[in-house]
Amino acid sequence: MKIILLGAPGSGKGTLAKKISNDFKIPQISTGDLFRAIVKEDSLLAKKVNQIMKSGALVPDEVTCEIVKERISKPDCNKGFILDGFPRTIAQAKALEKISQIDTVILVELDNDIIIDRLSSRRVCPSCGEIYNSQDNLNNLCKKCSSPLIQRDDDKPETIKYRLEVYGTNTSPLINFYSDRLLKVCSAGSPDETYKPVKSFLEKMEEEIE
Numbered sequence: 001m002k003i004i005l006l007g008a009p010g011s012g013k014g015t016l017a018k019k020i021s022n023d024f025k026i027p028q029i030s031t032g033d034l035f036r037a038i039v040k041e042d043s044l045l046a047k048k049v050n051q052i053m054k055s056g057a058l059v060p061d062e063v064t065c066e067i068v069k070e071r072i073s074k075p076d077c078n079k080g081f082i083l084d085g086f087p088r089t090i091a092q093a094k095a096l097e098k099i100s101q102i103d104t105v106i107l108v109e110l111d112n113d114i115i116i117d118r119l120s121s122r123r124v125c126p127s128c129g130e131i132y133n134s135q136d137n138l139n140n141l142c143k144k145c146s147s148p149l150i151q152r153d154d155d156k157p158e159t160i161k162y163r164l165e166v167y168g169t170n171t172s173p174l175i176n177f178y179s180d181r182l183l184k185v186c187s188a189g190s191p192d193e194t195y196k197p198v199k200s201f202l203e204k205m206e207e208e209i210e
C-alpha cells in the first residue's frame with residue numbers, strides 16, 4: 001500500500017501517520033527526517049545536501065527525488081509506505097509517478113481557525129522539551145522540572161498563518177493532480193475518530209491489492 005499524506009501543519013497528520021504505520025506495518029517516511037538522517041552519512045549525496053542546506057537554499061527536486069527513491073527501494077518498503085512531506089510540487093509528483101505507483105492520497109482537512117487555536121496554545125519547556133497546552137498549565141511552569149514554559153516562534157499566530165498560506169498554495173495543485181485517488185478526512189474530532197474512516201478504507205484497499 002503506497003500512501004501519500006497531505007495535511008496542514010497542526011492538522012494531526014503526524015498522529016494519523018503513526019496509527020496507519022502501526023496497524024498496516026508500513027514505514028512512515030518524512031522527508032524532513034530523511035534530510036536530517038542523510039546529512040550525517042558519509043556519501044557524495046550527503047555532501048551535496050549539506051552544502052545546499054547550509055546555503056539556506058531549497059533542496060532541488062531532483063535531489064529530493066533521488067533521496068526518496070533510494071529510501072523506498074529499501075526492503076522495509078516492500079509492503080508499501082506512507083510519504084509525509086513529499087511530494088510538495090507538481091514537478092515532484094510527476095517525478096514520483098516514474099518511480100512508484102501511488103495507491104491513495106489521504107488529505108487531512110481542518111479549518112484554519114481551529115489549527116491556529118490548537119497551535120497557538122502550545123507551550124514548550126525549554127529545558128526538558130515537554131509539550132503543554134496553555135489552558136492546562138495556568139502557572140506556565142513545567143510540571144517535570146519547574147522551568148518557565150515558552151511559546152516557540154513556529155507556534156505564534158502570525159507565523160502559523162504564514163505557514164498555512166504556504167501550505168495552501170503548495171497543496172491545491174497536488175489535490176487536483178491526485179483527484180482520481182483522493183481520500184478526504186476531517187480531523188476536527190479525536191485522533192481515533194479521524195482514523196476510523198481511514199482504517200476501514202485502507203483495510204478494503206489492502207484486500208483488493210492482495
Ligand SMILES: [Zn+2]
Pocket residue numbers: 125126127128129130142143144145146147
Ligand atoms: Zn521541563
